[in-house]
Amino acid sequence: MGPTLEDFLMTTDRIDRTVAWEALDSRGRPTVACRVELENGAHGRTVVPSGASTGRHEAHEARDGGTRYGGWGVRSAVAAVNDEYAPLIRGMRASDRAEIDAAVEEHDGEPNLSRLGANAALAVSLATTVAHGAAENRPLWSTLGDPAGGDAGARRATIPMPMINIFSGGAHAGRAVDIQDFLVVPLGAQSFAQALEQVSDVRAHCARLLDDRGGWSALVADEGGLSARLGSNEAALELLAEGIERAGFAPDAMSIAIDVAASQLVDGDDIVLAGQGDRLSVDEWLDVVVGWTERYPLVSIEDVVGEDDWRGSSAATRRMPATQMLGDDLFATNLDRVDRGVSESAANAVLVKVNQAGSVSRAGRVLARAQDAGFATVVSARSGDTEDTWLSDLAVGWGAGQIKVGSTMRSERTAKWNRLLEIEAIDGLPFAGASVLGGTA
Template sequence: MARPSNSREAKELYELKQRAVEYYSENGVPKKMEELLNSMFYDDPEDVYGHVANYFEGYAKTPTINKVKAMEALDSKGQPTLQTEVYCKIKNFEKLVASSTSNSPNSRLSEAAKIEDIDEEMQEKKDSVTAAVGYINDTLNDKLHFLDPTNQSEADTLVSNEIKKLQEDFEEKNKELEEKEPTPPPQETPPPSKKGKSPTKKGKGPPVVIIPDEPLEKLFSGCNAVGALSKAICEAGAQVKNVPLYEHIATLRLKQAPGSYTLPVPMVTILQSGKAAPGKLNCVKEFMITPKPGMPVQEAAKHISNIYQVIAKQLFQKTGIAAKFVNDNGALVPTMDRPEQGLDMIQEAMTLLELTAGEDFHIVINAAGQECFDFDKGKYEVTTGQQKTAEDTVEFWVELLNRYPSVIGLIDPLRKQDKECWMKLCDRITERLFMIGDHVYHRPGLLNDEEINVDDFKTSGISLRYELMTSVTDIITCSDKVKQNGNIVILSANQAETPDTFIVDLAVGLEVKFLRIGAPCRGERIAKLNRLSQIEAQLTQQKITEQIFYEFPHIQPPPPPEPEEGELVEPEPEKNKSTPKKK
């Protein structure tokens, strides 16, 4: 009576074996096992099971995003920022692949802004971080499920579109609420004064026409989720591919792994001044230095640190311990009344260290012209009590730079609205230095849709930042566009940074000319300098680095419009133009 049972079990076992054979055959396991065992016998690996694991890893499914997670963290100023994590499904298990801490966006206010405005902006930043955490953990987490982290463009498009959709919904609700609110009744206007026209002061010329700054971009609360997620996914993509982050970024840009790399030159802040700093000097916000092209990063870092320490020591000896205090960027903030003081301090420190200013190291000035512009008077307050028109400011910079040939870069000397004077200044100085635009340009996402170097406004360099709604795809596209339009690219760190070194790998992958990192002080700044030195060592060992050179394109103003037929043309006055020395 036991036979039917045995027969049934035997049949079930046979069917099970058949299904197993089909399963393994469909997946090619027997063939691959045979190939592995044959090759392993001849390879004779030291770690047999490690060899087996490596072999089958090549046939594993492509890792996909299983979950993204965000939480609040703190930046170098103790303000809230985003920490973003990307989990991928790898070999049937969920693993944390990337954890990224974002920097905080730069303030859109000047450092001398009212405390009420600063408090309001800080509250907006806090609210934006809170909103971004909610978006990432909810809506965006669902959207990114099963996405390949190496497909950066698809991820960036998906996240950007979702944030735009949320922004449109938010604006639509606000519009409906505004329409429901009752409109206030019109107020009666007082009768006109008997005196009629308002009195005018005698002896005054025609009023100065001041072109106002363009309104700031209205940013949607939570839009920083775009930059934070894009950065974290980029890091996850590099981990999944098991390649250095800079190589992954370069491959995204070039569509293939590059054969060589050109390292960026570090641009480091030594001194800071401006309206919010002690002293009368307003027209210079930062005094920065850069090593000569080709100087190894490790050697340059030592010299940079020594220059900084020499100046700090001299300030301490002159005015005491308070002179060594640093700002958020780690820069020294001594009392200065004239730009020559900062330039002389740096050049004297170089001389003490047996370095030659203009040969071993160069100087870059961040003028931040928009911050020293007086809208009431329509003039630039170069020093407290000394105001200059845009034309006079051009002469001021030309005269100063002719006395300091070690300066090879000038950032935002004027507002963009003073286009004519900007172009005049370019004509006078760009044969020997870079005219760099920072505040005068929009963020990369907007700049991608705008014209660069139009006839009436040109630069030879553009400073880009990775923050807020900027994605990795945006900054790759923008960087290439900037170069194609005859500009060099400067990638800039923010005022409120974190120890995260993503910006360094980004600079190497994009092959930018300069990397602006702040001062050689404070951990979040030094971490970036150390990472650049580490990448240089890796690339030098592989012998895939190329030499960098400086070329200064001469920028000329557009030709005057041709006179109409019969119109008299006045002869132009001769320019008293000095010939600058070429590098």
């Protein structure tokens, strides 16, 4: 009997060469690009994303400082890949992705990867993940296996429900309004293709409404959302609700999500809405948000209070049990923080961003822990993203259920939507549907 496919892969999927270089993200800032080449000729290439509204508890991103690119250069992180990680992982098998991630993390030596930079570690992790898929000549999503990296078996692969940006404020749009993102969730869609078509229609109606009210729909924010100085945060909700109605959708078929990114609004013990001149206690702020859930089809709220306000997060989840209460800065894709959130009922859903964790394995363990605890999970892009499409495959292969990428324009956003359309058309996977949201039961 001749050698099996497994025998072949064991001798040929070993890493031969790893090369990193400085590239640009969607905001024009430098980031780390990396290519991992295998002995069998397969390779994986990736360009690492970066956030704008970053939490204090994220893995540490290495930046050079100085005058190049306003201090945003990443030559030190590139050197870390080329000089330290490349020789470390040479000869290791790409299919042993968790072992490679562990070796990289041990070599850095700091829990938040601050010695050499999480962007350096993630470049290696992502490029290796893509190379593994290429070596097996299979869709990337189908090679991911158990997100926790164990032997429990893969979760059911599905096309995720999208959460799509329509209006932006906060750090993504020059603080045109205080709240960072106003999004829609196409709960009535029966397929991903239909979901994208429906949301595009809503965005077009909102753009016309914005123009009619003296705005300029040609202006877009970091993630492709519309940007305008509206009178208040609620004015954006009103406009979005009207756009949904004019597009012909009932509230239960096209609902609203918001990303408050409240850590940027915290001043001492208060929440400050500078755009409308309000200073509110956390309890007063929650009264406002509860009122919004009663007046608008608001099904998901992200980071409603500051990143370290566990009491406020628990209170918000208790007061709005029918709403998906989503933690981003609160959890920072960190396993210990998710464990605390589960024990304190500080949310019912976790946003997963691989660059917050610093490796695909770490992010996968966070997603698995959240799902095992009964939390909903949302795989998310960053505001400074790239043309890569691996995020779509992660959301599918991990069975995340939901994905948050940005709006329906800007090519770094549409690349990920287009990849999901491809997976749906070619691989025939089922659409997750509305049941994947947290807090809606």
